[in-house]
Amino acid sequence: MSQTKYYIVAFLISFSCALFAQSNDIEDIDVLKMRIKNTIAQSDLDRERGDYFNAKDNLESALDIAVSIDDKKSQGIIHTKIGKLQFTVNEYNKALVSLTKAAGIQRELNDDVNLAITYSIRGTLHASKKEYKDALEYLKSAKTLFEEEDLENKIPEVTLTQAKIHLSLKDYKTAKALFENTIVSAKKNNQNTILSNALIYNGKALDKLGNNKQGIALADEGLQIAKAEKSVENINEGYLTLSAIYENDKNFEQAHDYLQKHVQFSDSILNIERANLSPEKRAERISTYNAAEFQKLKKQVEDQESDSNLAKITTILSIALITILSLLTLSLYKNNNIRLKSNNMLQEKNDDLIEAMKKAELASKTKANFLSTVTHELRTPLYAVTGLTNMLLEEEPSEKQIPHLKSLKFSGDYLLTFINDILQINKIEANKVELDPVLFNLKTKVENVCSALNNSALDNNVIMHYDYQKDLPETFIGDNLKISQILINLIGNSIKFTKDGDIWVRVYSIANKGNDYTLRFEIEDNGIGISKEKQDNMFESFSQGSIQINRKYGGTGLGLSIVKGLIEILKGKIYLKSELGKGTTFFFEIPLTYAPETVKIEKEDYSKNISKLDISNIKILIVEDNKINQMITKKILNKMNLECDIVDNGEAAVEKVKENTYNVVLMDIHMPGISGLEATKIIRTFDKELTIFALTAVTLEDKMHEFDEAGFDDIISKPFKQEDFEKKLYEVLAANQNTASSF
Template sequence: MAKIKPHLFIILLLLTSTVSAQRTLEEDPEIVQNNINYRITQSQTELENYHYYNAQKNLDEALELAEKVGNKKSIGVIYALKGRLQLIIQQEDKAIKSLNKAIEIQRIINDNKNLGHSYKTYGDVYVAKQDYFAALDSYTAAKSKFEEENLNESLAETLLREGKAYYQLRNYKKSRDVIEQALAISKKYDYYKIQSEALNNQAIVYSKLGNTEKAIVAALEGLNIANKHNFTNITNDNYLIISDLYSNIGNYKLSLKYLKDHLKLSDSIRGLNRIYASNNQETQYLLNEEIEKNNEIVEKLEKAEDDKSLGTLISILSVALITILSLLTLSLYKNNNIRLKTNNMLHKKNGELIIAKEKAELASKTKANFLSTVTHELRTPLYAVTGLSNMLLEEDPKPEQVQHLKSLKFSGDYLLTFINDILQINKIEANKVDIEPEPFNLKKKINNIILALNNSAEDNDIKIHFEYDQELTENFIADQLKISQILINLIGNSIKFTKGGDIWIRVYKINEAGKIYTLRFEIEDNGIGISQEKQDHMFESFSQGSIQINRKYGGTGLGLSIVKGLIDILKGKIYVKSELNKGTTFYFEIPLEYTSVEEAQETQNNYFNIDKTDLDLSNVKILVVEDNKINQMITKKILSKMDLQCDIIDNGEEAVKMIRENNYNIILMDIHMPGISGIEATKQIRSFDKTLTIFALTAVTIEDKMHEFEEAGFTDIIPKPFKQDEFEKKLYNALAKKKNASSNA
């Protein structure tokens, strides 16, 4: 046997020792657990500093180690932290999956402390999804665990979040009571951060309950604590709350002082916001689709307006409409191509499936962005088509031109309906439709829908019969707007396909679980019916019975697809039963929450029927902020017809300057402009004038930006293209309110 040389023996010994030491490090449970704990702590630090990618990386590494050694407690904590991270980066559905895994493990091992935190995060996820009732259930479960473990700080924080959820549900008294519980605990144990934030929220609630004096006392106490302990963000919020409270009681000097403090502090922490925005980009796909404006059409329209050439205007509007239809066709073509490519990718096998899935998700986002951009851009030229065709019809056109203008108007209105339907389907498919529950009277709501559709029914010689179960309560909490849209679509369909017949609408209860009633809605007609073959595709987009039916009865084939999407969102099901030439029955089942609270009554005065001769329009000053030349022309024409004069400016910066230097009664503010947007301009205006009437003129769907409009301080919204009578009503309404406020002052 050959001898090993001494130096080689030493090297071999060192290598063996190193491997042995490494194996010891890897296998020693204490060392592994320390490694897991270190990565969990690091991930929490990264989360607090907005480094989401690094936090995710640490959590993934910690999870791999924890699963390797089978440490269930650590696995539960890691999944809970993953859920919190996914909530922050707005991946709520993924957060729910992670939290479900955490809760499942924590229940089995009785880790009540961490289980409570998981329930609390679960509640935060539901708040982000605006499902406040589900959030309250989660917060209740969290409170139970924190009480068992005597975790008073976590209990106080959960109570505060519960109070905020009640506030969102407009249950201000319950919100006040719960926040007071959080405040009591935080005072007892000196949890100063929770205490100052609770006082802020208490002030907001007291203001809603009409007790401004108590609200100011609470807000000032909260400010004192926040300043003393350097809670910068809470202090910043507090300044704004106090400014609003003093403004409400007319103390504008103090209101301005606190507003200036808020703006000054906002500047100092803006750097932190930039860091957040920068890191948040790690979770965003920035997809931008731009459609250039047709300058040639703009120039021709302006020239035609100058020449007062009605024939030229009609021709150009027709060309514009054809252009819009072409763009819409292109968008649908691209949409279908994306869908086909997505389906092909999803049929890939094995290893390619993951890549295909990622590409499919990206394709879906691309489709959503493309459709959203195209349809929003189409609204701008539609503003010209519908606006000018309406005006021309009212300006005594030649008899031979009337039919052309009516056809143009009909086409514009039809296309607008088509665009709105596409936008809604796009939102449904992208999971961007929010549920907005509120108390309402279901029977009254359906009666109002029948009343609104009765004229159309009478035109078709139809009788509508409404049967509401006598033993069924009338008051429920649900999203009444979505239920209305479902019923309007289904009843409207029955009216369209029934001539000289009957329609029956029935509502009754099929199940009850506590306060949750499952109701069945039936819409039956004795119209033309639907073949079995067509029933299989009834709820697909662009589905019609046949080309002949489409030509005879009209419609885009999107209504039932929207209905199906809305019912899915409401956690319901829809069915169809039909026979050719005998009629059709649509019935859907949705869960609704019973309530003893009656529907809120409108308390504001209605100015729509005001005598316009009572308004002195001679001194009314209106500023139109709009960069599009055609829109400027149309808006000016409408205002002139109302005997109102206006100034026109084409950018936000100049608008703010002119409003500072002049006394305007009404501002009509476009949203998308060069330089600062209409939203930013309005925020600047609100810093020095809180009462000026500012309308947003916007081509986006209102729901998409409603929260931004409210935060910016717009008085109301006028969507483009607008109907002239609705436009006039809103303007006269605003002027009447101003007059009424002046007379009561």
């Protein structure tokens, strides 16, 4: 009986040990599977950081574990990831081998999900090699498998690659349709990186189909998403795409700007790639590998030292040395080839970029020179037109003459506005418009604009309504002049296109945090409205609804383009809502900072202030070659009881200043003989205190440093506002008088 018990106890112990061992085996497998998962995750992190060698090491470690426990599914996944990594570093043949292994395992296991991923990567690889037929077949298979497995979120990347292939094949309509499908799917799945890329490439397709404007809009939208996502590749692609589209649209200045940004980003990307894929990095990698192998061989030698087998030691060391030298030789050979190919490719790319940049710079300079010449030639006679018209209106003309003079004044003002609009658009495009924030009363500012435009509204039998949010503060810090210009353009636009109707101007807050407010301005009318097809282009330069509208209502078509540019400078946004025959609403949002109101300063009448000064000994020199302009400037000064001399060239101006004592010199710039700039430089060699104003039609900001270097005290642009001219004169004369009285 005791022996039977002994066998039973022995059996139970053996059974328990077997169960315990099996349990341990299951636990070991689970631990190893977890290790595979963690190692793959680490590899993914390394790959995202650009550390491709460590990523590959981790994948190979994971593969060894998967093989040791016969985890076929993991083996397939790892081969796919290794293939993708090899594809990333341009090892196409190795990538094909890895992807083929992965697909074989996945087909054997009916692992359709991962097989679809493998097919998708292989399709992209064939596309990179321009093997478009094979690429499309693999991508089609991948898409079918994803659809069967209900993996909708995997499809956008596939359709994006298909679209790019059709774009390369110049099948632009198919490409456009596929890009649009990708955009819809990516938005639905919140895949912003894919969305950004699809928008940018769809911009390319639309450009090829002749729709430059929409192409720019989509590419820009994709670029903004890329910036928000900090996707360097997409940002770079966005810059290059916009440069190409703007060049096709003949907008060489914008093309040049985006090309410069692309070059800068290309450099930063190349630096990253060099750090991870350069021959030096590979050499360092191989060196590290060889050192590890050498240590293994050395250990073998040490283990065998006890046998004192000198022949074996010598053999092993020789093999190690030969292996290391062979690997290093192969590495150097490959690295030289890689470096040579990379340098050739980079040189070709840089040559193309430099040539394109030269063309863009030439176009930009040509445009600037053209604007400089044309505006000067137009503004100079305009000075005569507006000046003479104002004088004639002030000299009690007959009733029959008044309408003609007013028409002349209107035409002159219209032409001057048109020129100023062109100049402002040029400044906006060149990023030369600067902000001038001041403390101002917003409510009063908008009221003043509405009041100033009310007469024009009444002429069209239009009633204006103004609504300012009751609890909204009134005083803010901001660029009130630009806000006024925006409102004048938008309200004036509504008045122009509304007859026998109403216009509503509303100001209210849509968000605030402390003293920082986001304000919305609405300008609504019930005028003729804008058709849907015209709304997309309303903010483009020289854009009116149609030729008939332009003839009937007038206008240059520049106002809304200026408005959009100014609002973007103020870090705001503008929107349009309209329906043909029912009216239009423009609403824009800008940030403003609340500040307490300060003491209001009354506007001064500088003409009266000058008359209060002792001007008996004041003498002014006018340097001007145009006879009409001489007469106008002299009359303006004589009306203020100021005496003046006139010369018509720079040499005479220098002699006059040497022979006489003047308080102010009004110096024209473009004259026969020496220019006003040269004359001023000469005067400054013997008189540094004399006040010299540049009285000129030149307005380009790039020339301003020349005026400073020549020694001008200030610049008065022609045609000038009389109150501005009077203010500058008063400030100088008052300062001179105060200085004289102190002695």
